[in-house]
Amino acid sequence: MRFFIKGTMILFFSAFLLFSLTGCSARMLDFTVVSSKNVNIQVSDSGKGTRVRGEDFVMWILSIPLGSPSLEEAVDRAIESAGPDYDALMDGVIYSKMYWYLLFARSGYVVEGTPIKTAEIVSRSEDTGNSQGALIDNVIFHSSLKKDNARAISKSLIRAKDKYNR
8 A cells, every 4th residue: 555655656746747847839920120229210201100009819718728829910910900001010019918817818919019111111212322211120020021122121221230330
């Protein structure tokens, strides 16, 4: 009998130790350009929209999640709520939120920011030869942003940085 109790205790301790050493990871967001630094930029009024908000939440029942909230989905919803011409957020804020209701919970992400039209900014900076127009801070891009547009933005950012450092 003693051996059975001792063996059961060892088994439970081993199982507890095994489960306490587990973990997981999740891909949070794909982005083209992101910065937490403040940079003075000039965006025309026609290239900037009014502040928007997007969110993605999942429900939990008895501490069991019924899915996984997506930060990328929250960003996309915020950008899409601004209209079809907007493809990025500027001066954005990302919140992780969780609400408990006795046996149920709700967790997810809330994204707020000012939508911008990057195609208009890039074309304006290329037309005038002023790379300052493409210098974008605190930007999160829509996941469907075309790579050509992202490359043009990157080149403009490099030119602006070089010009600034002279």
